[in-house]
Structure formats: structure tokens, C-alpha cells
Amino acid sequence: MTALVEILAIGNELLTGDVLDTNSHWLCRQLAGRGARVSRMATLPDDMAIIGEALLAVLSRRPALIVTCGGLGPTADDLTVAAQAAALGRALAENPTAFAMVRDFYATLFRRGEVTTPDMTPARAKMAVLPAGAEPLPNSVGAAPGVLMIEGETLIAALPGVPAEM
Numbered sequence: 001m002t003a004l005v006e007i008l009a010i011g012n013e014l015l016t017g018d019v020l021d022t023n024s025h026w027l028c029r030q031l032a033g034r035g036a037r038v039s040r041m042a043t044l045p046d047d048m049a050i051i052g053e054a055l056l057a058v059l060s061r062r063p064a065l066i067v068t069c070g071g072l073g074p075t076a077d078d079l080t081v082a083a084q085a086a087a088l089g090r091a092l093a094e095n096p097t098a099f100a101m102v103r104d105f106y107a108t109l110f111r112r113g114e115v116t117t118p119d120m121t122p123a124r125a126k127m128a129v130l131p132a133g134a135e136p137l138p139n140s141v142g143a144a145p146g147v148l149m150i151e152g153e154t155l156i157a158a159l160p161g162v163p164a165e166m
Contacts (some may be wrong), residue, residue, distance in 0.1 A: 003064035007041040010070035023069045046077040052087030070161030072144040074123035085131035098136035099128035105143045141165045
């Protein structure tokens with residue numbers, strides 16, 4: 001039996017046409033090449049309610065995997081993790097492993113002279129806050145870890161929206 005997958009691409013910049021959604025195309029090729037079948041893709045704004053509603057709608061169809069891309073960064077409009085936690089009724093908390101990933105990334109950038117401080121600012125620490133039961137996924141290119149969760153029998157992978165990081 002082929003695993004069913006749905007993709008949620010998240011970001012206002014996708015809906016205004018400022019950024020082309022190359023992530024969904026790339027994900028479809030990768031998943032199909034591994035024997036999965038992408039049954040749906042949707043593009044969503046940076047809106048807590050819309051992201052949460054879409055996640056619950058996808059979960060009601062019981063796919064094996066949901067992949068979201070976008071909305072994991074340090075800015076106020078990066079709402080994916082918080083929206084997923086709210087929709088699933090999961091508390092948010094700082095994850096020590098994710099915190100170490102983000103801290104180490106900024107320490108490296110500081111050593112290279114690419115940022116002025118290695119300090120874990122509130123915006124940076126935001127990227128280490130995950131829903132209860134979630135695991136951080138390493139990001140070898142950027143600061144924001146991915147997020148892996150299981151809800152029922154569905155695996156949810158939240159990936160960064162920057163294509164090289166995804």
C-alpha cells in the first residue's frame with residue numbers, strides 16, 4: 001500500500017507571489033521517488049487559525065505523513081509551530097535539544113563574524129519552543145530546527161521554508 005502524504009506550504013510571501021513555492025514541487029519529487037503518493041497540497045497564509053484548521057482537516061483524512069514547510073523562524077509571523085500546538089491541544093515548551101541546536105548555530109555565526117552576538121535572544125529562543133511530544137530535526141544550513149510529531153497514526157514533519165534548509 002502506498003503511503004498517502006499531504007503538503008502544507010505556509011507563508012504570506014507565497015500567496016502574494018513574492019516567492020515561488022519550489023518547496024512543494026521538490027517535496028513531491030522526493031516523496032514520489034520513495035514510493036509515497038502526495039494526494040493534496042495547499043498554500044496557507046501566516047495565520048494561526050488557518051494553519052490550525054488546515055492541519056485538523058488534513059488529519060481527518062488520515063494520511064501517513066503531513067509535511068509543512070515555512071513558518072519556523074524567529075520572526076513574529078512565523079506561526080507554524082504555535083498553530084500546530086494549539087490545534088492539537090499540546091503545550092509549548094522550550095526543548096533543550098532544539099535550544100542547543102539554535103545556540104550552537106548562532107555561536108558558529110558569531111565566530112565567523114556573521115552576527116554581532118552569540119546570545120540567545122528571545123527571537124532566537126523562539127525557534128527552540130516545540131509542542132509537547134515533538135522532536136527537533138537538525139538543520140545543517142540554518143538556525144530553525146525542523147519539528148517532528150506523531151498525532152494518532154500520522155507523522156507530522158514541519159520543515160523550514162528556506163529551500164536550502166528544507
